[in-house]
Amino acid sequence: MVRRPTGPTGPLGSIRPWLIAGTVVVLAAVGGCGGPAPRKGASAAGDYPDLPHTTVQVSPGGCGTGWTEPKAGLQVFEVSNTGSQPEEAYLKNPATGAVLGDVEGLAPGTSRPMVVRLSAGKYAFSCLPQDIDTITGPTVVVTDGSAAGTPAVVPVTQQDLIPPTLAYQKWVAAQLPALVTAVQSLQSAVDGGDTAAARKAWLPAHLDYERLGAAYGTFGDLDGSINGTTKGLPGGLADPGFVGFHRLEYGLWHGRPAASLRPVAAQLTKDVEKLRSDWAKAQMDPLALGLRAHEIVENTIQFELTARTDYGSGSNLATAQANLQGTAESLALLRPLLVTRMPSLPAIDAAMKAASAELTALGPVPLSGLSVTDREQVNAVFGELVTELAPVAAVCDVRRTS
Amino acid sequence: MGGSGQVDRRSVLRGAVAAGAAGATAVGLSGAAASPSSPSTGSGSGSGSESADGVFDFHGVHQSGILTAKQRCAAFVAFDVTAKDRAGLSALLKTLTERVRFLMAGGVPEPLGISAPPSDSGVLGPVVPADGLTVTVAVGSSLFDGRFGLSARKPKLLRPMESFPDDDLDPAWCQGDLLLQLGADNADTVAHALRDLAQHTRGAMQVRWRIDGFSSPPRPSGTPRNLLGFRDGTANPAVTDSRTMDQVVWVTPAQGEPAWAEGGSYLAVRLIRMLVEFWDRVSLNEQERMFGRAKVSGAPLDGQVETDAPRYAADPTGDVIPMDSHMRLANPRTAGSDSLRMLRRGFNYDRGTDSNGNLDMGLVFCAFQQDLDRQFIAVQKKLAGEPLVDYITPFGGGYFFALPGVRDSSDVFGSRLML
Numbered sequence: 001m002v003r004r005p006t007g008p009t010g011p012l013g014s015i016r017p018w019l020i021a022g023t024v025v026v027l028a029a030v031g032g033c034g035g036p037a038p039r040k041g042a043s044a045a046g047d048y049p050d051l052p053h054t055t056v057q058v059s060p061g062g063c064g065t066g067w068t069e070p071k072a073g074l075q076v077f078e079v080s081n082t083g084s085q086p087e088e089a090y091l092k093n094p095a096t097g098a099v100l101g102d103v104e105g106l107a108p109g110t111s112r113p114m115v116v117r118l119s120a121g122k123y124a125f126s127c128l129p130q131d132i133d134t135i136t137g138p139t140v141v142v143t144d145g146s147a148a149g150t151p152a153v154v155p156v157t158q159q160d161l162i163p164p165t166l167a168y169q170k171w172v173a174a175q176l177p178a179l180v181t182a183v184q185s186l187q188s189a190v191d192g193g194d195t196a197a198a199r200k201a202w203l204p205a206h207l208d209y210e211r212l213g214a215a216y217g218t219f220g221d222l223d224g225s226i227n228g229t230t231k232g233l234p235g236g237l238a239d240p241g242f243v244g245f246h247r248l249e250y251g252l253w254h255g256r257p258a259a260s261l262r263p264v265a266a267q268l269t270k271d272v273e274k275l276r277s278d279w280a281k282a283q284m285d286p287l288a289l290g291l292r293a294h295e296i297v298e299n300t301i302q303f304e305l306t307a308r309t310d311y312g313s314g315s316n317l318a319t320a321q322a323n324l325q326g327t328a329e330s331l332a333l334l335r336p337l338l339v340t341r342m343p344s345l346p347a348i349d350a351a352m353k354a355a356s357a358e359l360t361a362l363g364p365v366p367l368s369g370l371s372v373t374d375r376e377q378v379n380a381v382f383g384e385l386v387t388e389l390a391p392v393a394a395v396c397d398v399r400r401t402s
Numbered sequence: 403m404g405g406s407g408q409v410d411r412r413s414v415l416r417g418a419v420a421a422g423a424a425g426a427t428a429v430g431l432s433g434a435a436a437s438p439s440s441p442s443t444g445s446g447s448g449s450g451s452e453s454a455d456g457v458f459d460f461h462g463v464h465q466s467g468i469l470t471a472k473q474r475c476a477a478f479v480a481f482d483v484t485a486k487d488r489a490g491l492s493a494l495l496k497t498l499t500e501r502v503r504f505l506m507a508g509g510v511p512e513p514l515g516i517s518a519p520p521s522d523s524g525v526l527g528p529v530v531p532a533d534g535l536t537v538t539v540a541v542g543s544s545l546f547d548g549r550f551g552l553s554a555r556k557p558k559l560l561r562p563m564e565s566f567p568d569d570d571l572d573p574a575w576c577q578g579d580l581l582l583q584l585g586a587d588n589a590d591t592v593a594h595a596l597r598d599l600a601q602h603t604r605g606a607m608q609v610r611w612r613i614d615g616f617s618s619p620p621r622p623s624g625t626p627r628n629l630l631g632f633r634d635g636t637a638n639p640a641v642t643d644s645r646t647m648d649q650v651v652w653v654t655p656a657q658g659e660p661a662w663a664e665g666g667s668y669l670a671v672r673l674i675r676m677l678v679e680f681w682d683r684v685s686l687n688e689q690e691r692m693f694g695r696a697k698v699s700g701a702p703l704d705g706q707v708e709t710d711a712p713r714y715a716a717d718p719t720g721d722v723i724p725m726d727s728h729m730r731l732a733n734p735r736t737a738g739s740d741s742l743r744m745l746r747r748g749f750n751y752d753r754g755t756d757s758n759g760n761l762d763m764g765l766v767f768c769a770f771q772q773d774l775d776r777q778f779i780a781v782q783k784k785l786a787g788e789p790l791v792d793y794i795t796p797f798g799g800g801y802f803f804a805l806p807g808v809r810d811s812s813d814v815f816g817s818r819l820m821l
Contacts, residue, residue: 047528051510074510100515113528115513151517342517351605372574373482376608380484384605391518399516 044078044113051076051115056125056137058106059083064125064137072118072145079103079125080111088128088400090155091116094139097401098152118142119149128400153341155399161286164333169284171329172215176276179208183272190248190265193258202252203315206245209272210319213299213326214292218284219275226271229309244268246311253312290396293330294389296323297355301382307367314366320382321359327389328352334396341395344388351385456587457532460506462807463665464652467536468745468770469641472626473585475592476615476749478671478766480542480578480800481607488550492820494606498539499814501602505595508532523601525594534587535595539815540669540802545579555819557653557663557803559774563670566782568791575673575798578610583669583768589614611798613673615749615766624700624708628750629676629763630793632693633700635746636708637733650777651745651770662818665806670744670778672767673751673798679760681793692790694727702729711735731784742781744771764794774801 044053052075057065059082067077081087085108091101100123101114125137182205189198209227216223226244233239237250243264251261300323303309304316331338331348338345358381362374370378458466485491508530511522522530546556565571582599586592592614600609618626628634639646651667653659681689690697700708704722712723714735723730733739747770752763771777785791805816 048510050529074513101513102516115510115528116515117513150513150515153515153517155516372610376482376484376610380605380608383608387601387604394516394518397516 043111044076047113048076048115053078053113055080055111057082058087058089058103058125058127060127060129060132060135062137063089063127063135064140067125067137067140070118070123070140070142072120072142072149073147074115074117077101077114077116078111079106079114081106081108083129084108085132086130089114090126090128090399091123092126093152094122094124094136096152096154098154099399100150100152102399116150117147119145119147121145121149134400134402153395155401156290156337156341156396157401158286158398160337161289161396161398164337165284165286165289167333168214168289168330169279169282171333172212173279175208175212176272176279179205179212180269180272180276182208183269186248187265187269190252190258190261195252195255195258198248198258198261199252199313202245202248203313203318206249206313206315207318207322209245210322211326211329213296213323214289214330215284217288217292218282222271222275222278226268226275229311244271246309249313250311287396287398289330289334291393293327293334293392293396294386295393296327296330297382297386297389299323301379301386305367305379305382310367314368315364316367317359317362317378318364321356324352324356324359331392334392338392338395342391344391348385348388348392351381351388355381355385455532456534457507458534458536460503460808461810461813463809464667464807465536465538465804466506466807467538467583467585468651468667468747468804469647470536470585471641472617472747472749473534473536473587474617474619475587475589476583476585476617476766477592477596477612478615478749478768479582479584479596479612480610481580481582482610483545483550483579483607485606488552488820490606491545491550494603495815495817495820497602497606498599499808501599502537502539502815503808503811505530505598506532506535506537508535523594523597525590525597530594531591533591534585535591536583536585537595537599538583538585538804540581540583540804541816541819542578542581542800542802544577552819555660555662557659557666557668559668560801560803563672563800566796567786568794569796572797575611577800578802580607581669581671581800581802589616613751613753613766613798615751617749628748628765629678629752630681630689630693631697632689632695633708634748634765636695636700637729637743638746639743641745647745649772650743651772653772657772662816662821663803663806667770667772667804668774668778669802669804670767670769670771670774671799671802672765672796674765674767675762675795675797676764677760677793677795678763684793691724692728692788692793694723694729703727726788728785728788728790731788732781741776744769744777744781767799770804 044051044055052071052073054067054069054075055078056067057063057080061083066080077091079089081089087103087106089103089106090099091114092099100118101116103112103114106112120142122139122141124139127135127137129135182201186198186201186205189201206227219226224244227246228242228244229246230236230239230242233241236242242250245268247264248261248268250256251264300320304320304323307316309319310316331352335345342348358378362370362378367375458470460466483491483494485494510529511520514521526533541560543556543560543562546552546560562577563571582596584592584595586595621627625633625636639650641647648654653663653666653668655661655664686697690703694712695702699706701710702712702723704713704717705711712729712735714723714730717723719725720727720730725731733742747768749766749768750763751766752761754762756762769778805819808815808817
């Protein structure tokens with residue numbers, strides 16, 4: 001299985017891409033004390049000619065300056081960094097800390113539009129200069145709005161994400177021994193030259209692996225070796241780099257001699273054993289859990305429901321069910337963070353249930369055996385699910401609050 | 403498109419939309435302000451020009467995209483409804499209404515803050531322009547199969563498209579519970595609208611087949627040409643004549659259809675591959691005799707200009723315009739052939755190459771009509787075996803019923819169907 005990378009892996013608190021980008025901009029753009037004035041050119045007024053617009057400054061010396069005429073409704077703030085370092089800026093409810101809009105990695109001397117819809121209430125800008133404590137600007141009161149405004153969400157911090165991430169690591173650790181055992185059984189069946197037994201042993205071992213979906217980014221190169229496809233291999237099916245579960249699957253379901261599969265099975269056993277022994281030292285990026293909560297199912301749609309990863313076993317629907325189990329685990333661990341932040345959580349739960357029920361109803365059949373109607377139904381429930389899950393990653397994006 | 407005056411009017415309209423997009427009322431007003439009495443601004447002109455501000459009315463007795471002059475870009479997308487029950491179908495129709503209402507008016511996409519990914523793909527920039535977009539919603543007979551408790555409400559002539567003798571239909575390219583016809587001035591606007599609609603309806607419907615089309619500019623004048631090089635749609639009835647439209651296009655009480663269907667229209671979509679490379683190896687004389695018209699001017703072979711009417715009475719044995727020419731078979735212009743007329747709104751398609759490298763292009767034939775049997779099917783039967791069939795292969799399509807219009811900001815697609 002080829003997985004889309006989830007960003008840098010390794011120690012907790014790995015560097016996020018925007019910080020790297022921000023640093024580059026600093027080197028290029030820092031002029032002097034107070035920083036350069038925002039460059040003319042693109043502006044909120046130009047981008048949104050028909051919206052009310054307000055220019056607000058974000059800088060250590062003046063956070064939220066310029067918002068003098070509060071009004072309700074859809075509007076755009078031109079958030080302008082007049083300081084000397086990169087800033088993040090939030091528009092928030094000062095009482096709850098819930099954020100309606102954010103601008104990240106705003107380089108000195110630049111501005112960016114923030115479109116929000118405001119209802120009646122109290123608001124303030126927060127400015128988060130790099131490496132400096134948050135400054136919150138004056139509270140502004142909007143009095144005339146009655147309609148609902150942009151949803152406000154309390155940011156999720158790295159601290160918030162550490163406990164569920166550690167819990168997820170523990171859960172994975174608890175799964176790995178069964179995976180190792182299942183792969184060992186698979187290897188002995190291959191070694192014994194019993195194709196029927198090997199086929200039978202392949203599926204549970206593969207599903208044990210597929211259930212761990214949220215952790216792949218942390219598995220690093222081992223994931224490619226354990227579950228890679230022919231993608232990116234110049235020699236395709238004959239490429240020496242085509243190894244792991246899918247190489248075995250291809251051989252077992254295409255009558256390849258057992259002798260040719262023995263080294264592959266042996267390597268797979270070694271790889272999962274290494275995974276188990278390395279896992280104690282692994283540290284998942286806290287960003288990964290929220291991202292993977294939606295990416296696992298994105299991968300299911302991309303690779304399983306298209307049969308891209310089918311090398312003969314026809315087990316994509318079973319894999320999809322295992323992927324759902326992995327997603328359910330990450331959702332369960334994130335739930336305490338989501339329950340106060342996502343009114344759509346019941347819809348997510350319903351979509352998870354519907355997807356699982358659909359797979360159960362279809363049974364373990366190959367995709368090619370499904371009618372058009374069945375195929376459409378399974379695509380629909382997974383399409384619905386992934387739409388519901390997408391906001392989980394957005395909400396669980398790591399943000400600073402202090 | 404493009405005088406500065408147009409831009410200004412657009413801006414004003416966008417302002418109205420942007421200022422109140424949360425309440426559907428404001429969105430509705432923007433259309434109403436442009437044309438309080440006409441249900442379809444674009445169709446009102448009917449002359450091939452777009453309404454001045456690029457915004458077609460979403461609200462009205464009839465849907466837009468029917469009498470509307472053809473836009474340059476189009477997509478025909480057939481869906482199967484995957485919603486489990488009637489409530490799910492109602493929710494789907496409501497979602498479609500809300501999204502199409504926004505997309506056709508244009509405006510600033512709703513900000514979602516940090517609660518979700520952006521609500522809009524951004525393909526059209528920060529402010530979505532209307533750009534002449536119309537989205538026309540039609541239903542197929544399979545929607546009335548009992549899943550949604552609608553069997554008693556099926557338009558009486560609606561059924562799966564049959565295979566005609568010269569057809570070579572691929573079931574994967576036929577039928578569908580629902581058909582969306584999208585049209586706009588630019589291809590990115592069509593793609594943007596389709597992405598928006600798909601994003602909001604993923605669980606409730608799934609694409610069954612999809613084909614993109616385009617209409618050509620006049621070359622050099624007159625009705626646009628199809629990919630056989632002939633002008634296509636010359637004899638269309640005048641969309642500005644509402645009396646004619648009530649006789650040709652719209653279902654009226656006289657048809658004895660279910661009451662909810664009044665103001666709707668039967669839609670025949672035919673995906674017709676043209677064997678263009680074969681065609682290009684055919685002599686001009688033979689090509690013209692197959693159509694009955696001159697390729698250069700579009701004039702009937704007994705006339706001088708495109709708008710000339712053929713005088714079949716003077717040519718009873720087809721010496722000038724062959725009896726089996728496409729034009730003469732389709733509309734012999736005898737007493738009674740008036741009732742055959744339909745409103746053709748086809749688009750060219752070009753979708754790469756086939757399995758042995760031949761160019762795959764053709765026509766998305768699209769015809770709106772009051773009575774499927776009296777109009778499209780009757781004409782199709784007359785065309786059976788015409789010489790042109792050697793150069794075309796109908797491979798897909800379906801019969802659909804374009805729903806009546808969404809009346810106002812509180813109405814939704816199919817509200818009377820679902821009552």
